[in-house]
Amino acid sequence: MSPLIGIIMGSDSDLPTMESAIAICEEFDVACEVAIVSAHRTPEKMVEYAQSAHQRGIKVIIAGAGGAAHLPGMVASLTPLPVIGVPVASRHLQGIDSLYSIVQMPAGIPVATVAIGNAKNAGLLAIQIIATQQSELLEKVQNYRQNLCKSVMEKQTNLENLGYKQYLQQM
Numbered sequence: 001m002s003p004l005i006g007i008i009m010g011s012d013s014d015l016p017t018m019e020s021a022i023a024i025c026e027e028f029d030v031a032c033e034v035a036i037v038s039a040h041r042t043p044e045k046m047v048e049y050a051q052s053a054h055q056r057g058i059k060v061i062i063a064g065a066g067g068a069a070h071l072p073g074m075v076a077s078l079t080p081l082p083v084i085g086v087p088v089a090s091r092h093l094q095g096i097d098s099l100y101s102i103v104q105m106p107a108g109i110p111v112a113t114v115a116i117g118n119a120k121n122a123g124l125l126a127i128q129i130i131a132t133q134q135s136e137l138l139e140k141v142q143n144y145r146q147n148l149c150k151s152v153m154e155k156q157t158n159l160e161n162l163g164y165k166q167y168l169q170q171m
Helices: 012-027 043-056 071-078 096-103 119-131 135-162 164-170
Strands: 005-009 032-036 060-066 083-088
Touching (some): 005 043, 012 083, 043 071, 060 096, 060 119, 071 083, 071 096, 083 096, 083 119
Parallel strands (some): 005 060, 060 083
C-alpha cells in the first residue's frame, strides 16, 4: 500500500512527539512514510521531498519542528498539498517559539497548525482530509468519534456513581 500521509520532522529529537501521528495512521490503517527532513541542515532534501510528494501519491504532509520551526512553512511553499504543522516543544521556550513560527504564515501559503506537541490531532486531521474522498475511511472516523463520546459518557456515569472524591482516588 502506497503511503498517503507524509510525516516529516526537522530532527530525530522530534520523533517522540511525532510518534502519536504515526500511531493514528496505523490505527486507521492509512499508510504513511516517516522521514527526517531539516529545513536548515538538509535544505535540498526538503525541497526535493516537498516538490515530489504529490507525484508519489502523498495526499497530506504533517511536518513537526521545534525552535525556529521553518520546516512546515517552507514545505507548504513548495508543495500543492495540505500541510499540517506540529509545533514541537523546545527546551527554553516550551514550544511557544515553534507555535509562532508555524502559525504566522503569509497570505497564500497556509499551514494548518495544531497545539504544541499535539501530533495526534495532526494525524487525525490528515485522516479526516483523506476521508473526504474515501467513504470507508470516513466511516472509521465517525466510529472513532462515537467511541470518544461513549468514553466520556461512561466517565460521567462513573463520576455520578462514585462521587468526585472516590473518582479522583481511582484516577
